[in-house]
Every structure is written in structure tokens, then in C-alpha cells.
Amino acid sequence: MSSETPVEKTSKRGQRRDLRRYRNTVLALILGLSLTAAALTTVSAIRGPHVRETIGDLTSLVQRDGARLSLRVDQPLTDDSLEGLTITPSVPFDASLNVNSIDLRFTALLDYGTEYRISAPRLTGLYTGADAPLDTTVTTPSPDVYTLVRDSRIGADGQDTPDSVLRHRLSAGDARNDVVISAPRIQEYAIASKFVAAVILADSDTSTTVELAELDSTNTYPMSLPGAGSVRQLRGSGASGFFGFSFTGASGSQAFTSTLFVYDTRDVSGVAREITGLDGNPLQVIDWRFIPGTTTIVAHSFDGTFLLIDAAGDRAPAPLGRHSELLGIIPGTTTVAALDPDGVAAIDLTTGETAALSLGEAPADAGTYPGRQVIIDPSGANLQLFSTPLTSDPGGPVESSLWRVSTGGSQKVFTTAAPGSRIRDFCVSPNRQYAAVEVASADAIIDDYPALGGYEGMTTSIVDIDSGAVLTSFYGFLPDWCR
Amino acid sequence: MSRSTLPTSTRRPTHHHRPSRAPIPTKRLLVAAGILVFLIALRFATADAAPIPIAAARDAITLAISVIIESLPFVFLGIGLSIAVQLWVPTRVILRILPKNAFGRRVVLSFLGVLLPVCECGNLPLARGLMSRGLTVSDSVTFLLAAPILNPVTIITTYQAFGWSDGILVSRIAGGFVIANLVGWMISRHPNPTNLLTPDFAASCRHDQAALHGRRSRGREAVELFSRETTSMLPALFIGAAIAGTIQAAASREFLVALGGNPVWSVIALMALAFVISICSNVDAFFALSLGSTFSPGALIAFLVFGPMIDIKMLAMMRTTFTTRALVTLTSVVALGALVLGLGVNFFA
Structure with missing residues (x-):
């Protein structure tokens, strides 16, 4: 016969009930989570591979030969998954498989503002064996284009209408434009990164100043120049955010003639820095160019020598030989076109080799x-x-x-x-x-x-x-x- | 409906004497002797086998030390915060600022890590301190599981590593919160949550509650608390780190990475990796980033949610506080929750 009182018995029964309820909760929780995990496992296993992410700088596809794009797939693929891979509109490319990534290398520049459809009839998962077609798209960017409007009209207030640099959208039917900088007389301008720089003529037209502005701001501020004088050949480096120009003028007792200067928009000092030549003296240039998107400069010096210069570093310039004229950088490449008495030469800056064109x-x-x-x-x-x-x-x-x-x-x-x-x-x-x-x-x-x-x-x-x-x-x- | 459990202090009678130092139990001596005999037998049985490569042993020691060095500051920080909470924050203040409703209290405690951003190994002493000050086991477990993820240092490092890509940051925060509260709710359903604690720790909680009414100086009390916490935590940390280091050196990382390609196995593989490497939650995002090119986002999220809550080192340390059965239940639910989260992200993302 039990010695427990009825109250103790009731209490024990209640405790057992509560404990049973807790155990049921734990079991239900574990069972529910297990079933959910099993369901997700099943549907994940039978679903074929799909593109999870497109990795690559779309801007580089329209700027540089050999730009790359990777399609990251959610699982490793079998080697035959790339069979029948096509890109529409047609563009030359190489494709390779890297575990769970389809790596595309475009051997030609892509068109602006165009949707490219990348398709393959069957991607097969290496471990799951499941397959699914590849069908994904990438759209290349449409760049803004800038122009200078020199306006000689007299406004209603009797003042000269200022000159402006306008930004336009490069797509048919989009007539929007906006002013990114304006000044009474703009001789030339350049764009680099998110900045615009404009060479402003003084009243006498004999000297110039340079004004800078952020592309999406109306505030302008002056670029600190070496001294009083004239700025020519103002150019921007693109994404790397450098401006460069040739300067003729004087700073105190020092005179400059077509001397190459660079200005780094990220440099808090805000002072333009002179470029030196092979002899360590300020470099006088006939013409010069940035390699687009970089801080590397190709300059045609007064003595006819082409020089390769790192505007961001302190390395000595590298000579590229003598040529008659700098024609420019061939678009999408790092090859310089130079005019020689016997024709046109192409200087490949990646190898240093020169070939006739x-x-x-x-x-x-x-x-x-x-x-x-x-x-x-x-x-x-x-x-x-x-x-x-x-x-x-x-x-x-x-x-x-x-x-x-x-x-x-x-x-x-x-x-x-x-x-x-x-x-x-x-x-x-x-x-x-x-x-x-x-x-x-x-x-x-x-x-x-x-x-x-x-x-x-x-x-x-x-x-x-x-x-x-x-x-x-x-x-x-x-x-x-x-x- | 969640049941609001009473603070542990109200469940047991209080004792107004400090428990004397317990003699070393016979059971522990037997276990130690058994391990010694096993090791000696193993040595004789494998006398002709190739010796353990020195490089592998060195790797294991280096990895174990790295876990200890990484964890130690947070352990001491956690112990310090735990002592501060236990000695200088009155119980009534803690109970007054927390919602009366059990669910609301757990939600608030989930975000306590925002104010006390210590790593998971530092949260354990703090959670022990909170229990000593009268918070329920479910409240403290909710805090223990959520705080390593829901704290500013972890959130910022995860953002630095992944930004907003693949929803990894958001999934980590949301997943950590939901799983911690799910486990907290589950424990709150236990009719007597104190049974989930080891007898030693339950007794020390009772003693701490009793000591509230004592008249000893706080300085002496702090020294005793520090001594007791370090005595409990550090051996567990060292053992956990040694096991983690050994397994890391022994397990083939290439094998784990090979698994990474499968949308299902990748999640399980990274959870296993998180369990083994026992990396601190404040820096684990950068480790996960190095795996980002091989593993799926769901696997990374499972790694970043499961690892801070449960790993070898934490289990060894948590064993000082919770019974084995409680840890098995808790680990199962957390692991399944992280698995569902990882698989779900892989499927729907």
C-alpha cells in the first residue's frame, strides 16, 4: 500500500503529464525540422543546376578585349555541360568549366546597352546527376556621352550665355541631357571617374584656369595649377580618377613649356604634380594619352621619344622608342598606334613589341x-x-x-x-x-x-x-x- | 503557448552555507584510470605502426593553441561581465527591466548581445551568471545561443565580409534569432528546467542565491566567483580546443571542400566544419568568405549560424552547465534548424 497522500499523487501525475508534454514538444520539433530538411533535400537533389550569380565587371565587357564573365552555378557540373553553349547576339567567346563556375572570355568588345542571352541545352550536376537548361541574360551598360557647347549668344540680361558641358544618354529616343559644368568660356574639358574638369579661358584668352566639379553636383572648385599660364591637352584617365594636362607658364622663377602635369582627384592636397622625364627634369610633351581606365601614360616627348609613365607611382619612365607622331591608343587594347616615316607602328605595351600595321x-x-x-x-x-x-x-x-x-x-x-x-x-x-x-x-x-x-x-x-x-x-x- | 517559468531561485530551497570542496568522485577517477589504461594499451597495440607525423601533430597543437588564444580574451571578458552582473546588478533590476511575458523576455534577451558583444565562449560564463541571478534556463539558453550572432561585432564583420550579397547577413541575423528563440521556447516547456542543469551548477546557483543574503564583501565574492568560473571554463576550453585541433589536423579539408559542390552536402559539410574548427563568431565571417567561391550561400549561412551556437569547444564548456541529455536535445534542434535554414536559402535564393 502506497504511503503517498492523494495530493502528492496528483502532483506527481501533473509532473509526469508536464514532462510528457515537454517530450512531445521536443519530438514534434525534431520531427518537424527533420521532415522539412528531408523535403528540402529531396527537391534540391532532383532540381537541376541553375545559375546563382553572374560575376564580372559588365563595364569591362564594353571597354577591353578579353574581358571575362563567370556564371556561378549552384553545384559542380559535368564536363559535357558546355556542349551547345551559345550567346545571342553572336559574339566570339571562349568558355571553360571551373568546378561550379562557367567562365566566359569574350575575344571581342560587346555592344552598348544590349541584352546577351547565354544558353545551353543541358547543364548536368556532377554529383546530383540532375540536369536543367541554361538560360540567362546579361545586359551591357550604355555609357553617358559628354559634349561641349560653346555658346556665344547674348542672354536676355545682356550677358554672354555661358559655355556648358552636357551629359547625354546613349540610347535612341532618350533626349535627356543635363549640364555638368558651365563657365563663361570653356576651352576644353575632360571626365575622370565621377569628376569633370574644364579649362576656363581668362578674359584676355592668354591664361587659363581649371575648374573641377563632381558630375552629380553643381559645386565647382579650382584645381591648383603650377602657376599662371595656359593649360592644354587636358585629359581624364577614366575610372582611375586622374587628370593630366600640358602646362605652359611660370611659377616664380621656374618656367614651364608644354610640361606634363597630373592631378589625382583622390589626393587631398589638391595640387597638380609634374611628370619628370628620363633625365629627371620636367617632361615636355608634344602629345600624350592615358591608357583608358589606368594611371599609365604614354607621352611623346619633345625629343621624339615615346615614354611609358606611371602617373600614380615614382617609377622612372620607360622609353618606347622614337616615333614621329602619337596617333592614339587602339580602342579596347593596350596598344599604342604611332606614325613613323615608313608607316604606322603598333606598340604592344604588355610585351613591349612593336609591329608594323x-x-x-x-x-x-x-x-x-x-x-x-x-x-x-x-x-x-x-x-x-x-x-x-x-x-x-x-x-x-x-x-x-x-x-x-x-x-x-x-x-x-x-x-x-x-x-x-x-x-x-x-x-x-x-x-x-x-x-x-x-x-x-x-x-x-x-x-x-x-x-x-x-x-x-x-x-x-x-x-x-x-x-x-x-x-x-x-x-x-x-x-x-x-x- | 509558451509557459512562463519561474526563476530557478524560487524553485529550490536556499541553503545558507557554502558547499565545502567536494572530494574527487570515484567515478571520475575510474574514468581517468580507464583512459590511461586505454592509451597504454593503444601504445602497445600500435607499437609497430607508423608514428604520427610530426607535422600533423604540430598542426594539431598550433590549431588548438589558435582556438585558445582566440577564445581566451572573450572568456575572461565574459567572466568579468558575469561577475559584474552577479555582484553589482541587483536581481530586481534585471527582472524589472525584462518583460514579464516569457516570450517577450526571451526576445529581449536575444538582443542582449548588442550591449555585451562577447564571443560565444564568453557568453557561457555570462549565461551562467544570469542563471545564478535568477533568470530561467530557457531565458539564459536563448541569450546564450543568440548573443554570439546578434551582436554588433559579429554583424559588422559579417557585413564587411559579405555586404548584402546572397542575403547572408540578413539570413544569419534572422536565422540566429529564430533558432535561439525556438530552443528557448522548447526549454520553457520543460516542467522543471533545473533538471537540465548539471547537479554541480544547479547547486552553485542555489548557493549564489543564498549568498545574496550573506554579508561577505563583494571583493572577496568576486575573487571566489572568478576562481570558480575559470576553474570550470578553462579546462573545458583547453579540452575542447585540443579536440578541435586534433580533428582539424586529422580530417581531410579537401574532402570537406569536395562535398561543397553538392547543394545538400555542402550545407552539412560546412556545419561539420563549423563544429570542428570552433572558430569565434566575431571572426568566422572572414573564414567563411574564403570558402565563398566553393560553397553555396546556404552552406555559408548554416556555417555562420550553427558554428557560433554549437561547436566542439562550446559543447565541452557547456557540459559544465548542462546535462548530456539536455545538450543532445539542444544540439539536435540547433543543427536541424541550421540545416533547414541552409537548405532553404539554397533552394529559394
Whole structure:
């Protein structure tokens, strides 16, 4: 016979009930979580591989040959998963498999603002054996394009209308533009990273200042120059945030003549720094360029030597040989095009090797007078300007046309629509897709700026090099692609 | 519906005498002797076998020491905070600022790590201190599991490592909170949660509650608390670190990485890795980042949620406070919760 009282018995029963309830809770929790885990395991195992992430700098796809893109898949794939891999619109590429990543290397520059569809009929999981088709897209960016508008009109208040640098959207039908910097007389400008710099003419036109502004801010501030003088050949490095210019003037007792200076937008001192040549003295340049997106400079010094310079470091310049003229950097490459007495040379900065370029010949009917020539790819294909007088008057109207010339053939890309209107200059987009063509009307008056003279009321047309179609036209000239 | 359990101090009669130093139990001596005999037998049985490579032994020692060095500051910080809470924060203050509702109290305690950002190994002494001051076992376990994840240092380092990519940061915070509260709720259903504690620790809690009414100086009390906590924690830390170091040196990392390719096995593999390497929650995000290219986001999240809550070192330390059965239950629920979280992220992300 038990010695427990009824109260103790009830209490023990209650404790047992509570303990049972706790155990049931634990079991239910473990069972519920186990079932959920089992369900997720099952559906994960039977589902085929799918792209989890696209890794790569989309901007580099439209700026640099050999840019890479990786499609990270959620599981390792079998080797045959890449069979039938296609990209639409068609673009040359190499594909390789790296465990759970499909690595794509594009051997040509991609078009702006284009959706590329990457497809494969069957990706197979290495461990799960499950398969699924690959169907993913990447859209390349459309860059902004900048132009300079020199405005000589008198406003309602009797004052000169200021000059402006306008930002435009590079897509057909998008006519939006906005002013990123304005000043009474802007001689030239450049874009680097998120900054714009403009060379402002003083009233006398004999000296200049440089104003800086953030692209999305209206605030401007002066760049600290070496002294009083004139700034020319202002250029921006792109994403690396450097500006460079040649300066002629004096600082105290020191005189500068076409001396190369660089300005780092991230340098808190805000002072432009001179570049020195092989002899350690300030480098005087005939012409110079940034390798786009880097802080590396190719300069053509007064003595004719090409120099490779690291603007961000203290390393001594590396000589690249003597050449007659610096033609530019071939878009999408790190190859410098240089003019020599016997032709055009291509200097590959990654290897230091120099090779002759065959540029091809334009047809005889391209135009009477050949003009500027811009090499657009490493094969030597180039754009060349031709002018044909419309009358026998030497100062009369001309017809301007732009031709794509290569050893494989030539084709007309653009010609001015109105009789007598002329192409002032042109340049090529960083992805070689478009030409920016500056057009002045037949009756346009030459402006009175001391350098980089233009015409009043100029427009810039963006022309597809392959098809010759005009994508859009902007007000202004000196597009930043030419800077 | 969660049941609001009473503070442990109200469940047991208080004793107004300090327990005398207990003699070393016969059971422990037998276990120690058994291990010694086993090791001697192993030595004779493997006399002809190839010796353990010196490099592997060196790796194991280095890894164990690295775990100890990484953990030790947080252990002492946690002990210091624990002593401060026990001696200088009156019970009534703790109980007054916490919600009366059990669910609300656990939610608030989940975020206590924001104010006391110590690593998981420092949270254990603090959780022990909170229990000594009258908080329930479920409250303290909720804090213990949540605090290593829901604290600013862990959140910032996770953000530094992963930013907002793949929802790793958000999943870690949300997953840590939900699992900690789920386990807290489960324990709150126990009719007598004190039974989940080891007898020694339960007795010390009772003693601490009794000591509240004593008249000894706080300085002397702090020294005694420090001595008791370090005596409990440090051997457990050293043993846990030694086991973690040995397994890391013995287990093939390549094997774990090979598993990383499978959407299911990758989650399990990284949970196993987190369990073995016993890395501190304040720095584990950077370790996980190095695995980011091989393992899925779900696996990384499971690693970052499971590791701070349960690992070899923590289990060894928690064994000073909780019974084996309680730890098995707690580990099972946390592991399953982290597994579901990882698999779910892999499937839906």
C-alpha cells in the first residue's frame, strides 16, 4: 500500500503529464525540422543546376578585349555541360568549366546597352546527376556621352550665355541631357571617374584656369595649377580618377613649356604634380594619352621619344622608342598606334613589341583630300575622313565623308546630310561600335577660341560603324570619347 | 503557448552555507584510470605502426593553441561581465527591466548581445551568471545561443565580409534569432528546467542565491566567483580546443571542400566544419568568405549560424552547465534548424 497522500499523487501525475508534454514538444520539433530538411533535400537533389550569380565587371565587357564573365552555378557540373553553349547576339567567346563556375572570355568588345542571352541545352550536376537548361541574360551598360557647347549668344540680361558641358544618354529616343559644368568660356574639358574638369579661358584668352566639379553636383572648385599660364591637352584617365594636362607658364622663377602635369582627384592636397622625364627634369610633351581606365601614360616627348609613365607611382619612365607622331591608343587594347616615316607602328605595351600595321587603302572615289585617320582595332582597320570640294572656289563648300578602311575592303560610314556642311572631327567609342562625328553647318562661323577652335551651333552624331546608321545626335562637340 | 517559468531561485530551497570542496568522485577517477589504461594499451597495440607525423601533430597543437588564444580574451571578458552582473546588478533590476511575458523576455534577451558583444565562449560564463541571478534556463539558453550572432561585432564583420550579397547577413541575423528563440521556447516547456542543469551548477546557483543574503564583501565574492568560473571554463576550453585541433589536423579539408559542390552536402559539410574548427563568431565571417567561391550561400549561412551556437569547444564548456541529455536535445534542434535554414536559402535564393 502506497504511503503517498492523494495530493502528492496528483502532483506527481501533473509532473509526469508536464514532462510528457515537454517530450512531445521536443519530438514534434525534431520531427518537424527533420521532415522539412528531408523535403528540402529531396527537391534540391532532383532540381537541376541553375545559375546563382553572374560575376564580372559588365563595364569591362564594353571597354577591353578579353574581358571575362563567370556564371556561378549552384553545384559542380559535368564536363559535357558546355556542349551547345551559345550567346545571342553572336559574339566570339571562349568558355571553360571551373568546378561550379562557367567562365566566359569574350575575344571581342560587346555592344552598348544590349541584352546577351547565354544558353545551353543541358547543364548536368556532377554529383546530383540532375540536369536543367541554361538560360540567362546579361545586359551591357550604355555609357553617358559628354559634349561641349560653346555658346556665344547674348542672354536676355545682356550677358554672354555661358559655355556648358552636357551629359547625354546613349540610347535612341532618350533626349535627356543635363549640364555638368558651365563657365563663361570653356576651352576644353575632360571626365575622370565621377569628376569633370574644364579649362576656363581668362578674359584676355592668354591664361587659363581649371575648374573641377563632381558630375552629380553643381559645386565647382579650382584645381591648383603650377602657376599662371595656359593649360592644354587636358585629359581624364577614366575610372582611375586622374587628370593630366600640358602646362605652359611660370611659377616664380621656374618656367614651364608644354610640361606634363597630373592631378589625382583622390589626393587631398589638391595640387597638380609634374611628370619628370628620363633625365629627371620636367617632361615636355608634344602629345600624350592615358591608357583608358589606368594611371599609365604614354607621352611623346619633345625629343621624339615615346615614354611609358606611371602617373600614380615614382617609377622612372620607360622609353618606347622614337616615333614621329602619337596617333592614339587602339580602342579596347593596350596598344599604342604611332606614325613613323615608313608607316604606322603598333606598340604592344604588355610585351613591349612593336609591329608594323597594314591600314589598307581607301577607294579612289572616297574623296579628293584624305584627312584624319583613327585606327579602330589591332588589325589596322581604321576610320578616315575625306573631303571633296563642291565648287572650284578654294574657300567654297565641301562634302565630308567618313570611311571605314581595312585591308579587307572599305565602306562609307557617314556623310553629311546637308550640302556644304562639314565634319570637323570624329573619334571612336571605347568599344569600337560607334563613331562620334562632329558636324558643322555650311554657314557656321568659326568661334574665336585660341585652341581647339570649333564652329557655332555644332552637333555630334553617333554613328554605328558597321551599318552607318545614325543612332542619335547631340548638341555640342568635343565628345569625351575624343578626350 | 509558451509557459512562463519561474526563476530557478524560487524553485529550490536556499541553503545558507557554502558547499565545502567536494572530494574527487570515484567515478571520475575510474574514468581517468580507464583512459590511461586505454592509451597504454593503444601504445602497445600500435607499437609497430607508423608514428604520427610530426607535422600533423604540430598542426594539431598550433590549431588548438589558435582556438585558445582566440577564445581566451572573450572568456575572461565574459567572466568579468558575469561577475559584474552577479555582484553589482541587483536581481530586481534585471527582472524589472525584462518583460514579464516569457516570450517577450526571451526576445529581449536575444538582443542582449548588442550591449555585451562577447564571443560565444564568453557568453557561457555570462549565461551562467544570469542563471545564478535568477533568470530561467530557457531565458539564459536563448541569450546564450543568440548573443554570439546578434551582436554588433559579429554583424559588422559579417557585413564587411559579405555586404548584402546572397542575403547572408540578413539570413544569419534572422536565422540566429529564430533558432535561439525556438530552443528557448522548447526549454520553457520543460516542467522543471533545473533538471537540465548539471547537479554541480544547479547547486552553485542555489548557493549564489543564498549568498545574496550573506554579508561577505563583494571583493572577496568576486575573487571566489572568478576562481570558480575559470576553474570550470578553462579546462573545458583547453579540452575542447585540443579536440578541435586534433580533428582539424586529422580530417581531410579537401574532402570537406569536395562535398561543397553538392547543394545538400555542402550545407552539412560546412556545419561539420563549423563544429570542428570552433572558430569565434566575431571572426568566422572572414573564414567563411574564403570558402565563398566553393560553397553555396546556404552552406555559408548554416556555417555562420550553427558554428557560433554549437561547436566542439562550446559543447565541452557547456557540459559544465548542462546535462548530456539536455545538450543532445539542444544540439539536435540547433543543427536541424541550421540545416533547414541552409537548405532553404539554397533552394529559394
